[in-house]
Amino acid sequence: MTVERRTILKAGLATAASVAMPTVLRAQAAPFRIGLLTVKTGPLAQGGIQMEQGLATFLKEKNNILAGRKVEVIVADTGGNPAGARTKAQEVVERDKVNIILGPLAAFELLALTDYVRQQQIPLISLAAAEDVTQRSTNPWVIRPSATSGQCSHVMGDYAAKEMKLKRVATICEDFAFGHEQVGAFLRVFEENGGKVVKKLWPPLNAPDFTPFIAQIGNVDGVFMGFAGSNPLKFLRAYADLGLKGQIPVTGGWTALDDALLKSFGDEAVGAMSATFYTSDHNTESNKRFVAAMAKDYDVIPGAYSAGMYIAGQCVEAAIAKLDGKTDDKQALMAALKGLSLTDTPRGAFSFDQNGNVVGDVFIRRCERQGGKLVNKTIKTYEKVSQFWTYDPAEFVKQPVYSRDYPPAKNLQ
Amino acid sequence: MAVWSLLAVNSLSLGGLLFLLSAGFSLIFGLMRIPNLMHGSFFMLGAYLGASLLQRGYNFWFAALAASAAMVVIGGLVERLLLRRLAGQELAQVLLTLGLSFVIADLCLMIWTGDPIQPATPAQLGGGVRTLGMFFPIYRLAIIGIAVAIALGLWVLIDWTRLGAMIRAGVDDAPMARVMGIQVSRLFTAVFCIGAALAAFAGVMGSPFLSVYPGLDADMLPLALIVVILGGAGSLLGALVGSFIIGLLYNFGQAMFPDLAYVILFLPMVLVLILRPQGLLGRVQT
Numbered sequence: 001m002t003v004e005r006r007t008i009l010k011a012g013l014a015t016a017a018s019v020a021m022p023t024v025l026r027a028q029a030a031p032f033r034i035g036l037l038t039v040k041t042g043p044l045a046q047g048g049i050q051m052e053q054g055l056a057t058f059l060k061e062k063n064n065i066l067a068g069r070k071v072e073v074i075v076a077d078t079g080g081n082p083a084g085a086r087t088k089a090q091e092v093v094e095r096d097k098v099n100i101i102l103g104p105l106a107a108f109e110l111l112a113l114t115d116y117v118r119q120q121q122i123p124l125i126s127l128a129a130a131e132d133v134t135q136r137s138t139n140p141w142v143i144r145p146s147a148t149s150g151q152c153s154h155v156m157g158d159y160a161a162k163e164m165k166l167k168r169v170a171t172i173c174e175d176f177a178f179g180h181e182q183v184g185a186f187l188r189v190f191e192e193n194g195g196k197v198v199k200k201l202w203p204p205l206n207a208p209d210f211t212p213f214i215a216q217i218g219n220v221d222g223v224f225m226g227f228a229g230s231n232p233l234k235f236l237r238a239y240a241d242l243g244l245k246g247q248i249p250v251t252g253g254w255t256a257l258d259d260a261l262l263k264s265f266g267d268e269a270v271g272a273m274s275a276t277f278y279t280s281d282h283n284t285e286s287n288k289r290f291v292a293a294m295a296k297d298y299d300v301i302p303g304a305y306s307a308g309m310y311i312a313g314q315c316v317e318a319a320i321a322k323l324d325g326k327t328d329d330k331q332a333l334m335a336a337l338k339g340l341s342l343t344d345t346p347r348g349a350f351s352f353d354q355n356g357n358v359v360g361d362v363f364i365r366r367c368e369r370q371g372g373k374l375v376n377k378t379i380k381t382y383e384k385v386s387q388f389w390t391y392d393p394a395e396f397v398k399q400p401v402y403s404r405d406y407p408p409a410k411n412l413q
Numbered sequence: 414m415a416v417w418s419l420l421a422v423n424s425l426s427l428g429g430l431l432f433l434l435s436a437g438f439s440l441i442f443g444l445m446r447i448p449n450l451m452h453g454s455f456f457m458l459g460a461y462l463g464a465s466l467l468q469r470g471y472n473f474w475f476a477a478l479a480a481s482a483a484m485v486v487i488g489g490l491v492e493r494l495l496l497r498r499l500a501g502q503e504l505a506q507v508l509l510t511l512g513l514s515f516v517i518a519d520l521c522l523m524i525w526t527g528d529p530i531q532p533a534t535p536a537q538l539g540g541g542v543r544t545l546g547m548f549f550p551i552y553r554l555a556i557i558g559i560a561v562a563i564a565l566g567l568w569v570l571i572d573w574t575r576l577g578a579m580i581r582a583g584v585d586d587a588p589m590a591r592v593m594g595i596q597v598s599r600l601f602t603a604v605f606c607i608g609a610a611l612a613a614f615a616g617v618m619g620s621p622f623l624s625v626y627p628g629l630d631a632d633m634l635p636l637a638l639i640v641v642i643l644g645g646a647g648s649l650l651g652a653l654v655g656s657f658i659i660g661l662l663y664n665f666g667q668a669m670f671p672d673l674a675y676v677i678l679f680l681p682m683v684l685v686l687i688l689r690p691q692g693l694l695g696r697v698q699t
Contacts, residue, residue, distance in 0.1 A: 043628025046527030230529030
């Protein structure tokens with residue numbers, strides 16, 4: 001009797017289990033593993049720490065479950081150099097068996113590991129801006145929901161020429177690829193709309209003092225600066241110290257006046273214009289949640305580095321949902337990521353182009369003092385901006401990648 | 414014209430800051446033969462401490478002096494507890510100071526996070542002067558004055574006091590100084606503390622226009638190295654001359670040959686190393 005009863009009980013349980021099977025299976029499937037390549041030591045750590053905070057904020061909001069799949073994050077510190085990035089990519093892929101990589105931070109890091117990612121066929125959601133990874137040598141395993149180097153400065157070039165009516169501009173940017181690409185994009189659009197870039201200045205990345213460069217700015221009616229990290233602070237302070245603030249307007253790229261830097265700036269930043277893909281005053285539901293959570297947990301105003309990783313997290317969630325939790329097929333996962341079209345993200349609605357780069361809004365902002373605090377106030381939104389701006393993609397990639405000398409500046413003085 | 418006068422004044426200003434940074438480095442290297450690779454860390458740590466005090470509303474000069482005092486303590490501890498044990502082992506000293514500089518960099522990252530801090534220019538030195546067709550910030554001029562004052566103070570200390578005489582004796586010939594009854598080991602501590610304090614003071618002075626950020630240490634250390642190699646280790650006048658040469662080369666080099674900025678900065682160092690390895694004003698070691 002007892003035996004029979006047990007058998008019946010077991011059978012009953014089995015039936016119950018099989019009915020509940022789909023959800024049980026999904027909750028018990030191996031966790032989805034995310035490898036975050038970030039920088040926690042050295043000079044680039046500022047952005048790297050923000051990246052980690054952004055992803056942590058998203059996962060906390062979701063209780064570490066994305067579309068029914070439990071998520072594990074493996075955080076790897078690349079040290080902010082190409083060799084470290086390559087090593088850590090290998091580590092998270094081969095040892096930790098991650099399903100996807102988020103990051104890295106810097107363009108030269110991305111360039112160091114793009115071939116490895118291609119060879120291992122691991123989907124990667126990039127924050128780094130290196131243009132050609134989604135242009136002339138498109139990596140099919142990369143999507144970039146942030147922006148290429150030139151994507152925002154195309155917009156700044158357009159705005160500077162058409163709305164600010166600037167005629168003669170000096171550009172100043174660190175002497176490395178991210179700077180070259182930003183300035184190239186600015187110059188192209190600005191000059192096609194009637195402006196002239198009369199001076200291009202390239203301070204080395206770790207110049208202690210920008211005064212010798214600012215001294216050469218000369219006779220212009222505007223400045224475009226593409227500084228990153230802590231350099232915008234040094235630049236704007238020296239600019240104000242030399243009495244140029246308020247006389248010659250400053251425009252900048254997305255790193256130059258990132259919202260996360262606002263607490264470090266003083267009055268010298270007031271009036272500076274910037275073009276960016278993320279602005280903390282953006283009015284979407286997810287952005288309000290994100291800004292509130294970042295303020296609560298870390299006491300910061302989030303900038304594009306942390307927002308970029310929050311958005312990357314949203315991409316992962318949407319792709320898992322699309323595949324109904326079945327993420328083992330890497331090709332399918334990559335296709336799902338590329339086909340995403342999200343509406344409620346901190347940067348607004350966006351989708352991806354055929355190369356895996358984002359098509360989304362870019363915001364023009366002016367830095368102002370409101371109630372004692374500095375804010376970047378959005379004054380114009382350019383909708384659905386592509387990495388190719390308004391150019392034909394096929395024509396665009398036939399030309400050389402933006403560099404120190406391309407497009408050629410014909411109006412230098 | 415205005416550009417050139419602006420660059421000239423700015424050269425002196427940067428030179429002044431470099432002197433504050435490298436005077437201590439030069440003394441430490443000259444006396445103790447320690448290539449102190451933590452010197453940039455002293456600069457950065459001082460700048461961070463100063464910035465924290467300024468954020469709490471303390472007076473700028475108090476912040477600068479307090480940061481220097483803190484670095485006297487830290488420098489003293491490092492010298493007494495660690496470097497002392499490695500006397501005469503240059504490789505070990507290089508590794509120790511390099512290692513400590515990484516430790517300090519990561520501690521700073523933990524304490525102050527990665528966000529850059531840029532303290533305001535002290536109110537009484539804000540604004541600028543308009544002259545010779547240019548506009549120049551008063552604060553930068555003040556740095557020149559302070560550097561000159563400190564150079565004079567150090568000169569009096571080294572050339573006119575008993576302590577200075579002992580330091581000079583130690584630089585020239587440490588074993589002989591020891592034989593003469595000078596407690597060279599105490600001198601070492603004193604000089605190391607002075608050097609660390611000067612670096613911290615320079616850090617606070619520089620923070621309103623350099624800003625304070627992770628990596629500041631690595632940006633400043635090579636500049637101190639070039640200055641000392643140019644001027645000659647152990648020579649204060651050498652550090653002063655070297656600082657102003659580097660200030661001039663940096664400013665005019667960046668303006669005239671921006672593509673060769675670093676070549677211009679390091680080329681004189683290479684020439685000096687080839688033609689006059691002891692530095693412009695250094696003495697040949699016997």
